[in-house]
Amino acid sequence: MDLDIVGLSRLQFAMTALYHFLFVPLTLGLSILLAIMETVYVMTGRPIWRQMTKFWGVLFGINFALGVSTGIVMEFQFGMNWSYYSHYVGDIFGAPLAIEGLMAFFLEATFVGMFFFGWERMSKVAHCVVTWLVALGTNFSALWILIANGWMQNPVGAKLNPQTLRMEVDSFYEVLFNPVAQAKFVHTVSAGYTVAALFVLGVSAWYVLKGRHTELAKRSMTVAASFGLAAALSVVVLGDESGYATSEHQKMKLAAIEAMWKTEPAPASFTAIGLPDQAARQTHYAVHIPWVMGLIGTRSLTEEITGIEDLVTAAKGRIREGQQAYDTLQKIRALGAGVPIPSDLQQAFDAQGRSLGYALLLKPYVDDPRQATEAQIEKAAWDTVPQVAPLFWSFRLMVGLGLFFIVLTATFFWLSARRRLDAHPWLLRLAVWSIPLPWIAAEAGWIVAELGRQPWAVEGVLPTAVAVSELGASTVLFTLLGFVAIYTVLIVVEMKLMLKAIRKGPEPDAPPAAGADVPLIGKVHTA
Structure with a gap:
C-alpha cells in the first residue's frame, strides 16, 4: 500500500476497524450467553445460575463500554477522511447507520443499564426479559451495520442522479434484503457467538485447573461447549452461503482468495496451500483438491469460476463502456442544474451508467478518463485485482x-455429556491457550471481506482512490498514529480490567428476597 493520502486513509480506517472488531464479537456472543444463563435461572430458581449471569455480565459490561468508545470514532471518519464517499453514497449508506444509532444503539444502551442496576428492582422474569432485550439490541446493531457494509459489497436498490452526482435510494427493500448483507450478518454473528463461547470455555477451564469456583466453571463450560459447537458449525455452513454470494456478486474477490489466475474447467479445484506470486501471476507449489472450489463457489459440477486474467479482460471492456458513460455524464452536467435531461442522453446514460465507476478507476492516471491511453486502461484494469497473498492466507487461516x-x-461437549470435564488437564490447558484464536479468525475474516473489495469503496460504483477527502498526508498520518496509541491504551485497559475481574472471580450472591418469584419449573411441578 502506497503511503499517500489514499493509502494512509485506508490504513487509518483499517486500524480503527480492526481494533474495534476486537470488542464487537465478544459483545455479540456474551449477550446471548447471558440471556441463556439467566433463562435457566428463572426456570430452575437455582442461585448458581444467577451468580453465573452476574459474573459473566461484568466481563460483558467491560467489553461493551470499550466497544462503544472505539466504534463512535469510525462513523466520524466517513465525513472526515472519506468526504467524497459520504457525498456520493451518503443517501443510501447513511440510512442504515442512522437506524442503527436511533433504534439498536439506544435500545441496547438503555437495557444494558437496566441489566446491571435492575437485579433487586425487578422480578426475575422482568430482568430476564431485559437481558434478552440487551442481546436483541446488540444483534440489531450488528444487523444495520452489516446492511450498510453489505451494500458496499453489492450496491443494489440505488441509482446515480447524473445532475447531483449522488446515489439515491431506488428500492429500500432491496437494500434491506440484500443477499450479501444477509449472508454477512448471519456469518458475522455466528463468528461472534464462537468468540464468546471459546472465551467462556477458556476462562472456565482456567478456574477448573486452579480448583476455584468449580461449580460455576463446569456449568459455564457446559453452556459454552454446546453453544460454541452450534455456533462453530453455523459459521462453516453460513460461511459457505457467504462464499456462494461472493461468487455471484464479487467474482474478483473469489478468484483472488483462490489465487486462481486462469479460468479452470468446471468443477474448479480448491488450492489447499501454495505461494501466490502476483508479479508472476501464478501460484507456486500449489496443492489442489479436485472439485471442491467448484462445489463451494457454484454449487454445481458444470459452472466455471472465472480466473483473474479473464476478469481483468472483462474489466477493460467495462472501462471502455465507462468512458462512454463519463462522456454522457459531462453532457448532462453541461445542461445545468434543474434543466430537464433530453431523452436521448437519459437513455444513453441508463444503458452505460452501470460502468461509470470503472471509468473512475482511470482518475489516478488521467484527469479526464475520456483521454486515457491504452496503457492507462491496462493499468486500471489490473488495479481491479486486490492483494492476492494476504487474501489467500487470511482465508485459509480463518477456515x-x-x-x-x-x-x-x-x-468438551462430549466430556460434558459424560460429566468428565476435568478428566484431562491437558485439554483444559488447550482451552485456556485457545482463548485468543477466535479473535485471530475474526480479524482474518474481516481482512478477507474488506481487502478483497479493493480497489472499490463501493463495488463497481466508486473506487477507493476517488472517495477520499482532500487532506494532507501528514494530517492523516498524525491522526493515524494518535488513534493507534489511544486504541492500544484502551486494549491494555480492557485486558487489565478483564484479568482483574477473572482473578477476583464471581461475587457471593445474596439469596433472593422473601416473596420472590416462584421458579417456572417449580410452578409446573406444583401444578
Whole structure:
C-alpha cells in the first residue's frame, strides 16, 4: 500500500476497524450467553445460575463500554477522511447507520443499564426479559451495520442522479434484503457467538485447573461447549452461503482468495496451500483438491469460476463502456442544474451508467478518463485485482481455525455429556491457550471481506482512490498514529480490567428476597 493520502486513509480506517472488531464479537456472543444463563435461572430458581449471569455480565459490561468508545470514532471518519464517499453514497449508506444509532444503539444502551442496576428492582422474569432485550439490541446493531457494509459489497436498490452526482435510494427493500448483507450478518454473528463461547470455555477451564469456583466453571463450560459447537458449525455452513454470494456478486474477490489466475474447467479445484506470486501471476507449489472450489463457489459440477486474467479482460471492456458513460455524464452536467435531461442522453446514460465507476478507476492516471491511453486502461484494469497473498492466507487461516473450533467444542461437549470435564488437564490447558484464536479468525475474516473489495469503496460504483477527502498526508498520518496509541491504551485497559475481574472471580450472591418469584419449573411441578 502506497503511503499517500489514499493509502494512509485506508490504513487509518483499517486500524480503527480492526481494533474495534476486537470488542464487537465478544459483545455479540456474551449477550446471548447471558440471556441463556439467566433463562435457566428463572426456570430452575437455582442461585448458581444467577451468580453465573452476574459474573459473566461484568466481563460483558467491560467489553461493551470499550466497544462503544472505539466504534463512535469510525462513523466520524466517513465525513472526515472519506468526504467524497459520504457525498456520493451518503443517501443510501447513511440510512442504515442512522437506524442503527436511533433504534439498536439506544435500545441496547438503555437495557444494558437496566441489566446491571435492575437485579433487586425487578422480578426475575422482568430482568430476564431485559437481558434478552440487551442481546436483541446488540444483534440489531450488528444487523444495520452489516446492511450498510453489505451494500458496499453489492450496491443494489440505488441509482446515480447524473445532475447531483449522488446515489439515491431506488428500492429500500432491496437494500434491506440484500443477499450479501444477509449472508454477512448471519456469518458475522455466528463468528461472534464462537468468540464468546471459546472465551467462556477458556476462562472456565482456567478456574477448573486452579480448583476455584468449580461449580460455576463446569456449568459455564457446559453452556459454552454446546453453544460454541452450534455456533462453530453455523459459521462453516453460513460461511459457505457467504462464499456462494461472493461468487455471484464479487467474482474478483473469489478468484483472488483462490489465487486462481486462469479460468479452470468446471468443477474448479480448491488450492489447499501454495505461494501466490502476483508479479508472476501464478501460484507456486500449489496443492489442489479436485472439485471442491467448484462445489463451494457454484454449487454445481458444470459452472466455471472465472480466473483473474479473464476478469481483468472483462474489466477493460467495462472501462471502455465507462468512458462512454463519463462522456454522457459531462453532457448532462453541461445542461445545468434543474434543466430537464433530453431523452436521448437519459437513455444513453441508463444503458452505460452501470460502468461509470470503472471509468473512475482511470482518475489516478488521467484527469479526464475520456483521454486515457491504452496503457492507462491496462493499468486500471489490473488495479481491479486486490492483494492476492494476504487474501489467500487470511482465508485459509480463518477456515483452519474454524475447523479447530468445531473439534475443540465437540470434545468438551462430549466430556460434558459424560460429566468428565476435568478428566484431562491437558485439554483444559488447550482451552485456556485457545482463548485468543477466535479473535485471530475474526480479524482474518474481516481482512478477507474488506481487502478483497479493493480497489472499490463501493463495488463497481466508486473506487477507493476517488472517495477520499482532500487532506494532507501528514494530517492523516498524525491522526493515524494518535488513534493507534489511544486504541492500544484502551486494549491494555480492557485486558487489565478483564484479568482483574477473572482473578477476583464471581461475587457471593445474596439469596433472593422473601416473596420472590416462584421458579417456572417449580410452578409446573406444583401444578
